[in-house]
Amino acid sequence: MGASWIPLLAASQGEPGPVVGHPAHAGVGALAVVRGPSALAPVLTGLAHWQLMVVAMMFPLLVPSVRVVAFRSFRRRRHRAIAFFLAGHLALWALAGLAVCGVLSFARGLNGDGLAVAAAGAFLVAALWQQTRWRRRALVACHWTMPLSPTGPRADRDAFVFGWRIGGSCCLTCCPLMLACTLTGHGIPALLACAAIGRLERTLWRPDPRLVGLAALGLALAYGASAVG
Numbered sequence: 001m002g003a004s005w006i007p008l009l010a011a012s013q014g015e016p017g018p019v020v021g022h023p024a025h026a027g028v029g030a031l032a033v034v035r036g037p038s039a040l041a042p043v044l045t046g047l048a049h050w051q052l053m054v055v056a057m058m059f060p061l062l063v064p065s066v067r068v069v070a071f072r073s074f075r076r077r078r079h080r081a082i083a084f085f086l087a088g089h090l091a092l093w094a095l096a097g098l099a100v101c102g103v104l105s106f107a108r109g110l111n112g113d114g115l116a117v118a119a120a121g122a123f124l125v126a127a128l129w130q131q132t133r134w135r136r137r138a139l140v141a142c143h144w145t146m147p148l149s150p151t152g153p154r155a156d157r158d159a160f161v162f163g164w165r166i167g168g169s170c171c172l173t174c175c176p177l178m179l180a181c182t183l184t185g186h187g188i189p190a191l192l193a194c195a196a197i198g199r200l201e202r203t204l205w206r207p208d209p210r211l212v213g214l215a216a217l218g219l220a221l222a223y224g225a226s227a228v229g
Contacts (some may be wrong), residue, residue, distance in 0.1 A: 033071055043101050049099035051090060053178065055184065057195050058170055060210055061202050062089065064143070065166050072148045081148070081159040088163025089170070096171050115183055116223045119190070122180035123220035130168050130213040138172035139201060141165075174198060175218065184223065193219055 066082055072083040129135050146162050151154040177194045184190045197215055201207045 017156075034171065041215045043098075046101050047094065049186070050100060050182065051094065053181065053191075054090065054093045054097075057181075057191070057198060058093070058174070059086075060087070060195075061170070061198055062086075062166070065145075065162070066201075068145050069108075069148065069162065071145050073155070073159075074150060077155065084156050084159035085163035085166075088160035088164075088165075089167035091160075092167030092171060095221070096175055096178075100182060103179065104182070106130075115185070116226050119162070119180050119183040120220045120222075120224035122176060122183055123216050123223065126176035126180055127213040127216035127220060130209045130216060135173060136209060137171065138169050139207070141169035142173060144169065151155070173201075180216075180219070189222070190219060 032174055066085065069081050069085045070078050074212070144165065146158070146165070148158045148162065174194075177197065181190045183196055193215065201212060
């Protein structure tokens with residue numbers, strides 16, 4: 001999980017977003033998904049960057065669910081069950097990543113200021129999404145569990161389905177923030193702020209959606225101000 005931050009931080013240092021560097025370079029890393037010598041290779045590159053961000057920001061939040069898988073599996077197949085769980089989680093986020101690639105394809109003509117405005121809009125949408133009951137239900141579902149078969153192919157299937165379902169809840173909860181981070185070109189302030197938001201929400205007994213919404217609104221104002229300035 002920690003290793004996945006290295007390429008993200010390196011890309012952010014080399015191609016800074018509008019808050020941490022010059023606006024003209026904002027989002028270059030994010031738009032690698034729609035540039036390249038062929039139609040397929042850039043999409044695969046962008047999807048790989050997306051999955052790295054998922055591993056860096058989402059996997060630390062999965063510790064309770066991973067523990068459930070470990071405790072409900074025999075010792076001899078515990079690591080295998082965890083692998084199937086994480087595979088199901090990543091598979092769901094990969095589908096979301098393909099949708100994000102489609103969004104970025106419309107943003108490739110934007111300059112740095114345009115991308116900053118797009119990122120600000122995404123953070124604003126995320127702040128509004130924080131206040132909805134659907135989002136609150138998705139956050140609760142992130143703590144959902146299910147029975148797991150102990151052995152055989154059914155055990156692998158159950159672990160994969162468990163990861164898929166948790167991934168769906170996580171995606172509904174965090175995807176707007178993840179899209180906004182992508183539009184910033186994986187800017188360090190956005191990545192760290194969104195990682196902190198996710199961590200606080202999962203650890204607090206009753207997280208206040210208004211506080212989380214204010215944090216996302218603050219990011220929207222910061223990126224919007226960088227475009228205006």
